[in-house]
Amino acid sequence: MSDAYYLRLTDRLRELLSDPHACEEGRLPAERTLAERFRTTRVTLRQALAQLEGEGRIHRSNRRGWFVSPARLDYDPTRDAGFNDYVRAQGRRPRTEVLLTDTRPYPTAAEALGLPADQPFCHIRRRRFVDDRAVLAESLWVVPERAPGLLEGDYASHSLWGQLRSRWGLSLTHRSLRLYSEALPEREAAELGVAAGTAGLSVRRTIFDERRRPVEYDEEHWLHDALCITVELDGKA
Amino acid sequence: MSDAYYLRLTDRLRELLSDPHACEEGRLPAERTLAERFRTTRVTLRQALAQLEGEGRIHRSNRRGWFVSPARLDYDPTRDAGFNDYVRAQGRRPRTEVLLTDTRPYPTAAEALGLPADQPFCHIRRRRFVDDRAVLAESLWVVPERAPGLLEGDYASHSLWGQLRSRWGLSLTHRSLRLYSEALPEREAAELGVAAGTAGLSVRRTIFDERRRPVEYDEEHWLHDALCITVELDGKA
């Protein structure tokens, strides 16, 4: 079916993307301009753009235009290197905004960790950037007994997991991960400045210490084109 | 922006999906029917359907219609349980078709395993089904020296990894995984009977034995709505 015009369009657009002169500052020409140049309608052109968006080559910024997507971030959710560390390690510039903190019961987190529904949690919600692009909206819930005084400390500038280790002597031994592609929920989409329903990747983690006591639960929502999950396993069989 | 008509449409369609009478055999009414029922055009209706498709609730079968998507398959790519085993463990019916086998050099696999480009491999390409829906197209390349006679054996009906262990005494100790969302490439899309560019999930693995000798490289392409990756880590810090 490679004879559909919009598919040939994606090929020509891909060429255009690799031409540094064509899109200044990583921004594509306006849809109307492109539609005219390729002698088609905006509808068809947008079909081609959506295709490239699905491939992770371009993304849109609400009513500002289409932009070339940067390389994906390599990310190993099984390691506890801090976000800042591995973003910088890849030559990118990290930034984090804390959106909300509180301490109260969160039944969802409680259920994930196998605790009673009225179990309170230290909750942190934040938004994280790579090179000034918001790519991740996350919420994490820490069992207060494991890390007393967490929210009073400087949880923003240093790796949270590093602090759990060093300040409270926790060893985050047992982890379970769930990961699937999704359409970003309304709230997360808004926080990332994209349309609801934009393709995303959901990562959920539950963490227990060496005595199998529940420590933390967290939910991450990534832009689908922003990351490449990598996992290294050296253990036994 | 919840006032866009197509977004309200998705809500009404979601209700419709949960109504067992509305869609017989998990099949939705025709687009033209739905468009008329909701007093809009096919274009707008299709926008809503695409949204639900992104959420993984429905999927299309080429020119046959839209269907309710089954629950995602839980899949742990770090374990070496066979496909058949964990599909059955979840009460589903697995099936595998071998599309191609050969032995010759494959530079891509060689590079992934750090071998010279002219290194030959035992190559198996297959398509895998869950309840008769093709959800996975995969290729795997095994270093022939590690498993002599592999392609002559019964590699189809039993877990390949199980055989590598039992027949050749290999321990698949060191593994590295890469995983990201993608638009399905033309070939894989065709094998899965979906349109090129359909949302997918790419999983690549490289496997070394306990002496760090390269054993296997494989590439999986999943339908994005077909699986939920889970990983359990009990090991060290």
Next chain:
DNA sequence: CTGCTGATCTGGTATAGACCAGGAGTCTGA
């Protein structure tokens, strides 16, 4: 019973045009 034909379903692609609403400057008047 078998195999072909063709009508009629389905979604897939495309046109042409319209108006809406947010983003980002510019212009203006205090």
Next chain:
DNA sequence: TCAGACTCCTGGTCTATACCAGATCAGCAG
């Protein structure tokens, strides 16, 4: 100088319609 209004540019949404192409199945001929 600076805040606020205005304007223009962008993508976002939607209508109405047309035709194409694969899937399916009834019906017919052998």
